[in-house]
Amino acid sequence: MAKKKMSLAQKVNVLRASVMGANDGIISVAGIVIGVAAATSNAYSILISGLSGSLAGMISMCMGEYVSVSTQKDSQKMAIINEKQRLSEQYQHEFNYVQRKYEEQDIDPQLAHQATAELMKKDPLGAVVQERYGFNPQDFTSPYAAAIASFISFPTGSILPMVAVTMAPAADRIWATMVAVLIALLITGYLAAVLGKSNRVKSMLRNAAAGLLTMGVTFLIGQLFAR
Secondary structure, rough: OOOOOOHHHHHHHHHHHHHHHHHHOOOOOOHHHHHHHHHHHHHHHHHHHHHHHHHHHHHHHHHHHHHHHHHHHHHHHHHHHHHHHHHHOHHEEEEHHHHHHOOOOOOOOOHHHHHHHHHHOOOOHHHHHHHOOOOOOOOOOOHHHHHHHHHHHHHHHHHHHHHHHHOOOOOOOOHHHHHHHHHHHHHHHHHHHHHOOOOOOHHHHHHHHHHHHHHHHHHHHHHHHHO
16 A cells, blocks of 8 residues: 655644754753853763763754644544534535635635535535635644654754854854854744744844843853852
């Protein structure tokens, strides 16, 4: 039996999980290593803290994506079950609902009726689910794919702050890490905006601000315990 290919929507969802996983890996581990670096100059301690944070975050992100997508998928399946029952018991009501949704988009009532009739004849369940719930019943995102994407992307993102903080000279490691992390966050912010079709500059600045805030707070906490 041929394996079903992923749709564009499914691929975008997996890419979203990958970008957000990498983004969280960068911010989370950067905050950890900056905080430890502010408290001690011991490179071994800094590296171990970063590796521990990367491992914990990887598992957390993986399970979080799996639970989140599984919950969404269960809700969508229940919506489909409910809609099948409505179609069998109140077909005309659902037909009118779809037509009304088209008319609300300033489509001529006659054209809206014609479009509804054609769609309901071809795929009544898909037409009503799309209009009532806003998703395509053929485009379920795999919780396993989302979990695996996060499982890989989180530690990948966490490599950057760990390399920056351990490879830079002791006197400059904090600033070097902050600069490297900010550049990476601007890139992931841009990619997230492209996938979400939102304002790219705003997304990049928001991402950078979140990273600066995280690193700033952990730096101050590290300074309190500096020795």
